[in-house]
Amino acid sequence: MIAISPRQLEVFTAIVSAGSVRAAADQLGLTQPAASMALAELERLLGVPLFDRHRRRLRLNQHGMDLLPCARDVVERLRELAGAVGRAPGGTLAVGASNTIGNYLVGDLLGGFVAAYPRVKLSLRVANSAEILAGVLDFGLDVGCIEAPLAHADVESIPWRQDRLKVCVRADHPLARRRRVRAADLRGQRWILREAGSGTRSIFEQASRDVLGPLDVALELGQSEAIKQAVVAGLGIACLPEAAIGDALAARRLVALHTPFLPLQRTLALIVHRARYRGATLRAFLDSCRR
Numbered sequence: 001m002i003a004i005s006p007r008q009l010e011v012f013t014a015i016v017s018a019g020s021v022r023a024a025a026d027q028l029g030l031t032q033p034a035a036s037m038a039l040a041e042l043e044r045l046l047g048v049p050l051f052d053r054h055r056r057r058l059r060l061n062q063h064g065m066d067l068l069p070c071a072r073d074v075v076e077r078l079r080e081l082a083g084a085v086g087r088a089p090g091g092t093l094a095v096g097a098s099n100t101i102g103n104y105l106v107g108d109l110l111g112g113f114v115a116a117y118p119r120v121k122l123s124l125r126v127a128n129s130a131e132i133l134a135g136v137l138d139f140g141l142d143v144g145c146i147e148a149p150l151a152h153a154d155v156e157s158i159p160w161r162q163d164r165l166k167v168c169v170r171a172d173h174p175l176a177r178r179r180r181v182r183a184a185d186l187r188g189q190r191w192i193l194r195e196a197g198s199g200t201r202s203i204f205e206q207a208s209r210d211v212l213g214p215l216d217v218a219l220e221l222g223q224s225e226a227i228k229q230a231v232v233a234g235l236g237i238a239c240l241p242e243a244a245i246g247d248a249l250a251a252r253r254l255v256a257l258h259t260p261f262l263p264l265q266r267t268l269a270l271i272v273h274r275a276r277y278r279g280a281t282l283r284a285f286l287d288s289c290r291r
Contacts, residue, residue, distance in 0.1 A: 002045050006078050009071040011038040012050065016060055016068060016140065017094050017123065027092070027121070060140075068139040069275050076279035089281035090119045096135045096144035098199050100163070100224060101268060102126030104243040108161075109145055113288040120281055128222075130197030136271050142282055144271045145289075147199025147241075149206075158270040160289055165203060165264035166256040168228075168245055169237045176255035183211050183261050190218040190236035192227050199266075200224065204239040207262045228254070239264070 014024035015035070025035035043049050050064035060068070079091060101109055102124065110122060125135060129148035135141035136155060150157045167186065169175050175185055186208075193215070194201040208215065218236045221227050224244040231238050232253045248254040270289055276282070 004042060004045055005038075006075065008038045008042040008045075010075050011035050012042055012064075013068070013072050013075050014092075015039060015051075015058065016064070017092055020058065060138075065138055069273070069277075072139065073277040076277055076281075080280055089117050089279075089284040091281055092121045092123065093281050093285060094123050094125070094140065094142045095285075096125045096127065096132035096141040098129045098132055098144075098146045098148070099126060099194075099222075100147055100200060100241045100244060101145050103224065104241065105268075109289065112291065113285050116288060117281075117284060128195065128197045129199035129202070133271065136273050139273060139276070142272075142276065143285060145268060146271060147266060147268055148202045149266075150269065150271060154274055155271050156274055158272070158286065158290075160268045160270050163266050163268050164242045165200065165207075165239050165266065166242050166245060167237065167239050167259050167262065167264075168231060168248075168254045168256050170231055170234050171252050171255055173234075173237070173255070175237075175257060178257075181257045181259060186212055186237075186259070188216065191215045192219045192221065192230050192236040192238045193217055194224070194227065195220050195222050200239070200241060203264065203266050207264055208239075211261055 010028065011024060014027050015021055018024040018027050021035050021039065022032050025032045028035065039050070048063040049061065050067060051058040052061045076091070095110070097106065097109060103126065106124070110124070114122065125132070125141065129146040132141065132144040132146050133150065133152070133155070136144045145160060147163065175181055178185070193204070219230060221230065224240050227238045227240060228245060228248055230236065232248065245254055245256065249256060270286065272278070
């Protein structure tokens with residue numbers, strides 16, 4: 001039987017979440033040499049490296065990915081056991097959020113949980129929906145919150161809240177003065193869209209495919225804020241989350257068009273790997289979001 005210690009597993013999971021041995025050592029209150037020794041001993045006992053080393057940087061390899069869910073399960077169960085019944089959640093939680101949520105709805109996503117559980121150290125990764133899904137699948141993230149529709153056998157999707165996209169134009173655009181906009185008015189327009197993998201783009205393309213046909217995509221940008229500024233600059237029109245354009249609408253720099261022929265309502269969802277152990281901290285976060 002391999003004599004792996006809980007401390008070795010704790011160091012391993014901390015390195016994955018913190019991104020480096022030094023950051024993991026600080027997180028656990030260890031010296032860097034002690035953390036390095038714990039990782040080296042774990043790899044020796046298992047007989048395989050858990051990280052690829054390149055220029056003193058660690059990148060989780062397939063052996064590490066295979067070990068990670070089990071290691072996190074053991075570490076969290078032992079923490080709960082040591083904490084006794086009724087102890088408030090603690091430790092760390094790695095959360096991923098798609099760009100709209102991370103940039104405009106982060107307070108709604110995290111605020112209640114942070115206020116209720118100040119002992120938990122949260123890390124937030126903001127990226128497009130495809131990247132957040134990848135992070136949940138490889139256990140780099142404990143939980144994600146995304147905009148895109150999801151059907152994946154390894155992931156549970158939990159509805160969080162409703163959101164709406166809006167087709168918007170610059171305030172002096174000819175369509176801005178129209179009380180009624182038809183689908184034909186949007187055909188042939190120059191569009192500014194998010195990149196492939198974005199939940200916002202996926203929803204818009206699904207909604208517009210049969211109504212607008214092929215789109216003339218003038219620009220692809222990786223952030224809603226950049227797209228908003230490009231529309232204000234007159235470079236094209238866009239479909240953006242309602243939460244992202246409130247300030248520009250109030251300042252009358254943008255106008256949101258009434259487009260009932262486009263189904264742009266969507267559900268934002270929390271995603272968790274089905275194999276992920278739902279310890280007290282993760283359960284508390286999910287409960288906070290549901291409330």
